[in-house]
Amino acid sequence: MPRPRSLTHDQLASAALAVIDRDGLAGLSMRAVAKELGMSTMGLYRYVDEREELERLVVECVLGAVDTEPPPPEAPWGERIEIMVRRLRDTLSAHPAVVPLTVAHRHRSPGVLRWSETVLAILIEAGFEGERRVVALRSLLAYVIGALQLAHLGPLSGDGTVAISALRPTEFPHMAETARQARNVGADDEFFGGLAALMRGLNT
Amino acid sequence: MPRPRSLTHDQLASAALAVIDRDGLAGLSMRAVAKELGMSTMGLYRYVDEREELERLVVECVLGAVDTEPPPPEAPWGERIEIMVRRLRDTLSAHPAVVPLTVAHRHRSPGVLRWSETVLAILIEAGFEGERRVVALRSLLAYVIGALQLAHLGPLSGDGTVAISALRPTEFPHMAETARQARNVGADDEFFGGLAALMRGLNT
DNA sequence: CTCGTAAGCGTACGACATACGCCTACGATC
DNA sequence: GATCGTAGGCGTATGTCGTACGCTTACGAG
Known part of the structure; x- marks a missing residue:
């Protein structure tokens, strides 16, 4: 050679x-x-x-850097899923610009596959079967991907929100007021607030 | 002139x-x-x-083509939100390739602003205030954007899922089985299943 | 020591965004 | 109806991109 x-x-x-x-x-x-x-x-x-x-x-x-080890099994399944989502988010947040690449190439990435495998194991243990399991996994992924892109391209605390809160309040009164409130919502509150809602809904 | x-x-x-x-x-x-x-x-x-x-x-x-008229006020607020999300999704689904552009330019688009304004009005009427309202709007947007990109770049019924279900089952047993089941889940079932979960969770 | 393979480089080409300067068609003014 | 300034539209040129191709060079097996 x-x-x-x-x-x-x-x-x-x-x-x-x-x-x-x-x-x-x-x-x-x-x-x-x-x-x-x-x-x-x-x-x-x-x-x-x-x-x-x-x-x-x-x-x-x-x-590949995502930790895909199953979280401690004594925790409730919802908490374990949240741990997995948090790991994925933390990893991607370190390089937010690659998120679009991730979306495009995700099918071939052993990293996502291993992550999904671990998440599926938790879902199965929690009693998710058939379509309900498919929907749970896909919606979690969709939420993470969408939230990261929104956060990267227009964080709540950024210019966009400021610009919106300055809009003519006669035309967009609710947007203006909500944007003003949004400035006090941290990125973590936003992300995990939405995630918690999604998890509650998947559970019922 | x-x-x-x-x-x-x-x-x-x-x-x-x-x-x-x-x-x-x-x-x-x-x-x-x-x-x-x-x-x-x-x-x-x-x-x-x-x-x-x-x-x-x-x-x-x-x-700009999204219908942003408030849906019939006699419907429950959850249904009205779903109507709004469905309109947004239908509009974007007609041109899925522009979704990434949408994410990048959304702050300047009167279309999204009007859509958000209508959604916020419904949320306010439903009693959403402060951070809870902010989180609701953002998580809905995040879900729509993420789900559309996932669906466009790798629909459940597409090659990716087939490829995954053919993975060595010893390494990714749950993925392989779930992918096999996923082939029977339509794009609408997937999208609205996840949306329904998110809505349930936002409500509680 | 020799020699085949792969490493690494330079050049070249076509597609891209776009700055600049030119001619041209139009409509308001007289 | 003649004039003239503005904007419409085009061709050329520059610098960047991905990448095909062919060359020289370094290495390791025999």
């Missing part, structure tokens, strides 16, 4: 992640990642066939 | 939407839209300053 590879997939993904964290998802380019690695642009193509594969590596690198 | 504009914003947005519907979001380019309109690439720049503005027009065109 001639000439061993000098870069691991993890190093590739970390470099890409560094670019994304610094310049946003739009800043991700083969050139930028190559420069980050101190190599020529085309050198990168010895490791990945195309940009999409690099994106998959990034997703795996991020999602 | 010299030389009236020969194209309306709506015509611009419709052309862009046609491109997106045909070639996906990745196919959206100034060149493609200009060609769709039968004009030169640079001619487009007489109407929009930059690509982002064209995207905003598309979002407005789509979201």
Whole structure:
């Protein structure tokens, strides 16, 4: 075997992640990642066939870090699900710009699969069967993905909310008032408030 | 006033939407839209300053079509919210590829603002105040956005689910079985099942 | 020591957004 | 009806992107 590879997939993904964290998802380019690695642009193509594969590596690198060990079984199942959701959210929150990539590549990520497997085990133990189980898993995923994107692109405490609370109150009175109140709602309160509601509803 | 504009914003947005519907979001380019309109690439720049503005027009065109009239007030508030969510989902489902644009530009879209205004009015009438109202609106939006993206990029009846149900059952037994069951769950069952759960939870 | 394979690089091409400058058609004014 | 300023529309040019292709170079097995 001639000439061993000098870069691991993890190093590739970390470099890409560094670019994304610094310049946003739009800043991700083969050139930028190559420069980050101190190599020529085309050198990168010895490791990945195309940009999409690099994106998959990034997703795996991020999602692979999720703790998928089953939470302590003595806790009620609702709490255990919340623990799992919290882990996923914490992991993705560290790199919010990759969430769109996650959505696109989630089917091939062992990370999400392992996470889903653990969540399903809890749901099954809690008595979820058939369609009800499918709906529970999908709605949890949908909520996490949607909430993270909303939070990243327009956090409650950010410009958007300020702009809305300044709207002509005659046209959008409820929006203006709600936006004013929203400034006092932290990102965690918002996320876990909605999650708690979803969990209550799934339970009944 | 010299030389009236020969194209309306709506015509611009419709052309862009046609491109997106045909070639996906990745196919959206100034060149493609200009060609769709039968004009030169640079001619487009007489109407929009930059690509982002064209995207905003598309979002407005789509979201502006949402019916934001308050639903019949004799219905229970939960049903009225569901009607509003259904309208939003139906509108976005017609052009699923624009959902990511929607997320990015939602703050400036009168369509979402009007929709939110109507939803807030229902929530207020139902007794939602302060943080609880904020959380309700945001979690509904998060769920819709997340669910639509999941459905578009990997519908339950699609390849992804088939691929998952073919995974080595020793490693992902629950996933494999759940995916098999998921093939019998329609997109509407999935969406409204999760929505119903969220609504139940918000109510308590 | 030799040699085949893979590593890594440079160049090149076509698509993209878009700045700039040109000619042109129109409508308000005289 | 002639004039003129504004906006419409186009062509060209620049810099970025992904990536195909071919070259040189370093390594390890024989």
